[in-house]
Amino acid sequence: MTQANLAAAVIALSFAVVILLLVRRQRLGSWQILWWLAAACGMAVLGLFPSVADWAGERLGIHYPPVLPIVVALCLLFVKVLTMDLERTRQERRLRILAQKLAGVEARLHDLEHPSPGDSDRDDLT
Structure with a gap:
């Protein structure tokens, strides 16, 4: 095992530890x-067994195999960013709907607390 392989394995292990700490803190x-x-x-x-790449x-059929992990990582990052954007868009839509519903409830509550003088006439007509 070379120094580079050992360094890559240590980085990956450190990365996994940070992930587990974030899980433990429910982040x-x-x-x-x-x-x-x-x-x-x-x-x-890939750090322990670079021959896999x-x-x-x-x-x-890739002529320069060491570029394969980089290309795969970039593709996975693009997928991750896309899924994050989809989730953010879904949450924004849900938040907008929730804000609209809350505004409607607040308007009804305001009408109940502060009835206008014409409201009693309208109730008599119905």
């Missing part, structure tokens, strides 16, 4: 835990 949701632990495991595998690169 990550269940899907995020799986995502980041898979990333830490992938880093550890060479083997996969040869099987896929």
Whole structure:
């Protein structure tokens, strides 16, 4: 094992420890835990066994196999950013609907607390 492999394995292990600490403090949701632990495991595998990237690169026909982990990592980051944007958009939509419902409830509450003089006439007509 070379110095670079050992350094990569230590970084991956440190990354996994930080993730577990965040889980313990309930800073990550269940899907995020799986995502980041898979990333830490992938880093550890590539750090301890760099020949895995060479083997996969040869099987896929990549002429320079060390670039494979970088391309895969970039693709996974794009997927992660996309899923985060989808979730943020969903939450914004839910928040907007909730704000609209709250405004309606507040308006009704205001009308009940402060009836206008014409409201009693309107109630008589119905």
